[in-house]
Amino acid sequence: MTRIFDPIALLGRSTIAFITVLGELGLFTAAALAGLFRPPYYPRNIGRAFADIGFFSLPVVAMTAIFTGMVLALQTYTGFARFDAQSAIASVVVLSLTRELGPVLAGLMVAGRVGSAMAAEIGTMRVTDQIDALTTLATDPIRYLVTPRLLAGIIALPLLVLIADVLGVAGGTLVATLRFGFNATDYLRQTLQHLHSIDVVSGLIKSAVFGFVIALMGCFFGYRSRGGAQGVGAATTSAVVAASILILGLDYVLTQAFFTV
Amino acid sequence: MTQSSTKISIQGLSKSFGSKKVLDGLNLDIATGTSTVVIGGSGTGKSVLLKCILGLIEPDSGRILIDGEDVLTAAPERARALRDQIGMLFQNGALFDSESVWENVTFGLLARNRITRADARARAITVLAQVGLTEQVADLSPAELSGGMQKRVALARAIAADPAILFFDEPTTGLDPIMGAVIDGLIVDCVKRLGSTSIAITHDMASAARIGDNIAMLFNGKIIWQGPPTAVMSSGNEFVDQFTHGRREGPIQMALRR
Numbered sequence: 001m002t003r004i005f006d007p008i009a010l011l012g013r014s015t016i017a018f019i020t021v022l023g024e025l026g027l028f029t030a031a032a033l034a035g036l037f038r039p040p041y042y043p044r045n046i047g048r049a050f051a052d053i054g055f056f057s058l059p060v061v062a063m064t065a066i067f068t069g070m071v072l073a074l075q076t077y078t079g080f081a082r083f084d085a086q087s088a089i090a091s092v093v094v095l096s097l098t099r100e101l102g103p104v105l106a107g108l109m110v111a112g113r114v115g116s117a118m119a120a121e122i123g124t125m126r127v128t129d130q131i132d133a134l135t136t137l138a139t140d141p142i143r144y145l146v147t148p149r150l151l152a153g154i155i156a157l158p159l160l161v162l163i164a165d166v167l168g169v170a171g172g173t174l175v176a177t178l179r180f181g182f183n184a185t186d187y188l189r190q191t192l193q194h195l196h197s198i199d200v201v202s203g204l205i206k207s208a209v210f211g212f213v214i215a216l217m218g219c220f221f222g223y224r225s226r227g228g229a230q231g232v233g234a235a236t237t238s239a240v241v242a243a244s245i246l247i248l249g250l251d252y253v254l255t256q257a258f259f260t261v
Numbered sequence: 262m263t264q265s266s267t268k269i270s271i272q273g274l275s276k277s278f279g280s281k282k283v284l285d286g287l288n289l290d291i292a293t294g295t296s297t298v299v300i301g302g303s304g305t306g307k308s309v310l311l312k313c314i315l316g317l318i319e320p321d322s323g324r325i326l327i328d329g330e331d332v333l334t335a336a337p338e339r340a341r342a343l344r345d346q347i348g349m350l351f352q353n354g355a356l357f358d359s360e361s362v363w364e365n366v367t368f369g370l371l372a373r374n375r376i377t378r379a380d381a382r383a384r385a386i387t388v389l390a391q392v393g394l395t396e397q398v399a400d401l402s403p404a405e406l407s408g409g410m411q412k413r414v415a416l417a418r419a420i421a422a423d424p425a426i427l428f429f430d431e432p433t434t435g436l437d438p439i440m441g442a443v444i445d446g447l448i449v450d451c452v453k454r455l456g457s458t459s460i461a462i463t464h465d466m467a468s469a470a471r472i473g474d475n476i477a478m479l480f481n482g483k484i485i486w487q488g489p490p491t492a493v494m495s496s497g498n499e500f501v502d503q504f505t506h507g508r509r510e511g512p513i514q515m516a517l518r519r
Contacts (some may be wrong), residue, residue, distance in 0.1 A: 040372075048359070124358075125357075125358075128353060128355055129351045129352065129353065129355035130355045130356075130357055130358075132312070132315075132317050132351070132355065133349070133351055133355040133356075133357070134357075135315070135316070135317060136315055136317075136344075136347065136348075136349045136369075137368050137369035137372055137418075138341075138345060138369055138372040138373045139368070139369075139372045
């Protein structure tokens with residue numbers, strides 16, 4: 001009983017458990033990535049995962065982008081009015097969206113929608129012996145279940161973010177023209193005037209990384225589910241929490257890498 | 262039993278999970294073309310035994326010989342080839358929800374490139390007929406089937422590649438007695454028709470008597486008794502007697518309390 005409250009032992013156990021999970025994650029990632037370079041490939045699974053991540057997430061990402069663009073225009077205008085800098089609204093909206101808010105918000109929405117579903121599906125397969133069944137049927141479960149999802153995540157999220165960028169700018173344009181009386185043509189000209197290719201490209205690269213992270217966390221926590229429905233539920237929560245934190249942390253790291261002067 | 266007639270030989274197999282020793286130097290020989298039923302209480306390691314043979318769990322020590330070759334020390338490709346002889350019926354079917362019935366049945370054949378996708382559906386319908394299912398179920402999802410039908414589809418998937426070895430994990434669990442007897446009958450028919458060697462694990466004594474040529478009782482990580490089904494109810498072994506007669510008190514409880 002005293003050992004439970006021994007802080008040093010507790011710290012040691014937690015550290016060992018954390019390092020063990022990191023090791024498992026490293027091996028899991030390596031096995032999944034190896035599947036990208038060696039057949040068999042599973043095009044049907046890639047297609048299904050692509051539809052889940054890309055097509056079926058489009059409505060929620062589109063709504064998020066439009067409202068974010070609208071709020072951003074509203075906030076920027078009212079805030080910048082204090083400095084008589086309302087004319088910067090178009091540039092602020094487009095740079096905020098392409099560099100940060102597009103990839104991060106789309107990533108968080110997809111993590112909640114798709115990362116949790118991946119963890120739940122693979123976790124259920126684990127606790128109902130379907131993953132063991134794959135092995136007995138001459139199929140590597142990681143290549144069959146994980147590699148297609150990683151690939152789909154890396155490709156689908158940048159496409160979603162590209163659409164989100166456009167819709168976010170459209171939302172901002174709507175507010176700027178209808179609410180604050182900007183001329184639509186002038187607004188769009190200003191939008192493009194200060195937009196550089198690195199702004200869009202950095203956002204797309206970020207989103208590819210986020211897509212990879214979302215799929216990896218969903219698959220990893222689902223794959224190591226144990227103990228029935230409760231285990232699957234815990235895996236789902238862990239997948240979303242881990243993906244969300246990693247998205248925010250990696251966003252800082254990638255921003256630092258792209259835009260350090 | 263001679264070595265040449267032994268299809269599967271398990272020698273000194275041990276496996277622990279943490280401090281819990283599940284298999285403790287287990288020895289078991291399965292003769293070619295025979296059906297062995299491993300009985301034992303819940304948590305005695307019956308499923309762990311099958312999973313060790315299938316390569317789903319790595320044992321701590323021991324040897325698992327299939328056709329005289331140790332799958333634990335064989336090169337990965339060779340071990341895979343040896344294990345490819347095994348068809349497995351999982352306890353709850355373990356059918357893939359995202360695939361149709363016919364895709365489930367021919368999954369292993371397609372994965373091994375033994376059949377083209379164009380021919381797979383026809384092959385699935387043939388195998389489904391062998392387990393008493395009609396073509397109408399072929400395009401359904403597993404979720405649309407009853408428990409008994411799911412078990413039949415799982416059996417069809419296990420036998421689709423005409424395996425030399427068949428494993429059945431609790432084949433009648435969750436089924437009513439009539440459906441349980443039907444599944445047992447199908448298992449016996451399939452094993453005979455394919456000439457396979459089989460291992461079934463169960464704690465259903467009626468099922469064990471129906472499908473087994475040989476019954477082995479697993480307790481405390483070891484096989485403590487082996488014999489024909491006709492002898493199991495009067496084995497003379499007090500552990501087997503308590504288990505087969507379903508007595509609440511006896512040496513098994515006493516051993517577990519220690």
